[in-house]
Amino acid sequence: MYRIYRKANGGGEPVQRCVSTEDGDDLEYLAFSSLEGISVQEGGGRVRHLITTRLGGVSQGEFARMNFSVDRGDRPEAVRANYGRIAKVLGCRPEDMVASHQTHTTNIRRVTGQDRGKGVVRPRDYENIDGLITDEKGIALATFFADCVPLLFVDPSHGAVGLAHSGWRGTAGRMGERMVKAMADAFGSVPEELYAAVGPSICRDCYEVSQEVAHVFTDMLGSRVAVPGRQEGKFQLDLWLANELILQEAGIPKEHIAVTDICTCHNGEYLFSHRASGGRRGNIGVFLMLEEK
Numbered sequence: 001m002y003r004i005y006r007k008a009n010g011g012g013e014p015v016q017r018c019v020s021t022e023d024g025d026d027l028e029y030l031a032f033s034s035l036e037g038i039s040v041q042e043g044g045g046r047v048r049h050l051i052t053t054r055l056g057g058v059s060q061g062e063f064a065r066m067n068f069s070v071d072r073g074d075r076p077e078a079v080r081a082n083y084g085r086i087a088k089v090l091g092c093r094p095e096d097m098v099a100s101h102q103t104h105t106t107n108i109r110r111v112t113g114q115d116r117g118k119g120v121v122r123p124r125d126y127e128n129i130d131g132l133i134t135d136e137k138g139i140a141l142a143t144f145f146a147d148c149v150p151l152l153f154v155d156p157s158h159g160a161v162g163l164a165h166s167g168w169r170g171t172a173g174r175m176g177e178r179m180v181k182a183m184a185d186a187f188g189s190v191p192e193e194l195y196a197a198v199g200p201s202i203c204r205d206c207y208e209v210s211q212e213v214a215h216v217f218t219d220m221l222g223s224r225v226a227v228p229g230r231q232e233g234k235f236q237l238d239l240w241l242a243n244e245l246i247l248q249e250a251g252i253p254k255e256h257i258a259v260t261d262i263c264t265c266h267n268g269e270y271l272f273s274h275r276a277s278g279g280r281r282g283n284i285g286v287f288l289m290l291e292e293k
Contacts, residue, residue: 002028002055005266007203013258015200018050022085027056027066029089032197032258035154040290042159045137048090049152049288051199053270057082059282067272067282068144074282082285083120090287092140094120097287099142101127102165106173108132108182111139131164131179135187138292144283146272147207147264149239150199151176151247152288153183160187163288168209171242172216177250191251196258198247199286200271203263204238207275211235221245 006014015030030051038047057066058081063074066086070079083094098111099119108131109115116139118124132141133153141163143150148167155161162183166175176196183189204227214226214235225242226235240259247257264284268276272284 002053002270004262004270006261007205007263007266008261014261015051020056020089022056022088025056027085027089028053029056030200030262032152034258035152035195035197038154038156038195040156040159042135042157043137044293045159046291047154047156047161047288048291049286050086050089051150052086052285054272054282055270056085062277062280063282066285068142068285069283072282080121086285086287087140090140090289091291092138092289096138097140097142098132099124100132100144100163100165101129102144103128103130104167104169105130106170106175106178108164108178110134110182110186111141112136113139115139130166130170131162131175131182133160133162133179133183133186134290135160137290140287140289143286145199145201145264145286146274146281146283147202149201149243150286151179151243152197152199152286153179154195155183155187155189155193156195157193158187158189159290160189161288161290163286166239166243168213168237168239171239171246172220174246176243176246180247180250180252192253194252195256196247196252198240198243198257198259200260200262200264200284201239202265202273202275203240204236206263206265207237207239208234209237213237217242
């Protein structure tokens with residue numbers, strides 16, 4: 001098993017490593033034990049989710065091996081095969097998946113059965129969508145990352161889930177809070193009943209930003225989220241903490257929030273990282289769904 005570097009995260013939940021054998025290859029993925037297998041009260045069923053690594057797919061070169069981006073030069077047939085392997089792990093089909101169209105917005109789409117397959121096996125009829133929510137079983141939400149922060153949401157009381165992409169722009173726009181509000185408006189979700197996770201992404205030590213960007217966060221969340229960097233005028237931004245604080249301010253109890261201990265940039269051979277690769281990379285996929293009974 002590939003040796004990964006984990007960060008101490010102040011007592012947060014370590015991300016679990018899981019392995020499935022698909023088409024003769026070991027497919028390794030990550031999951032939060034606090035989310036996996038949650039039983040929903042509304043209509044029954046369980047929550048399934050996974051965060052892909054680079055291991056277990058068929059892509060080659062800088063996209064090796066489990067890549068979900070066709071926009072950076074990978075072969076479409078390889079990406080389709082990768083979707084197929086992940087679908088088997090989740091217990092669904094690629095036709096049951098719905099993909100975001102990420103452009104660093106805070107726009108959120110409610111996904112229904114009519115959206116099945118969009119962005120995966122058929123074209124999207126939407127754009128500029130960084131957050132997805134649904135209360136329909138058997139639909140796998142899909143978002144993509146290479147240092148930005150995945151945010152996962154589960155409402156066991158109302159049988160709903162949400163998945164969001166939150167880079168520094170999305171976090172500055174309080175994407176986590178917007179997801180909580182969107183689920184409340186769409187499904188009647190109560191923040192105190194939600195479970196959330198801040199997924200593998202770039203850590204504070206690896207994420208250097210300008211003073212201007214740092215001040216956006218310190219003005220909003222306090223000095224802990226950005227500390228002076230190694231170069232004058234630069235700061236190290238803690239997107240893990242920033243998103244955790246935003247989720248707490250949105251009403252989710254601290255004990256319901258899992259925070260990653262795995263940095264994408266520290267583990268560039270295991271997870272895709274834009275900074276570690278100099279931009280020559282594929283995308284991690286994060287998938288979240290409500291199982292059909």
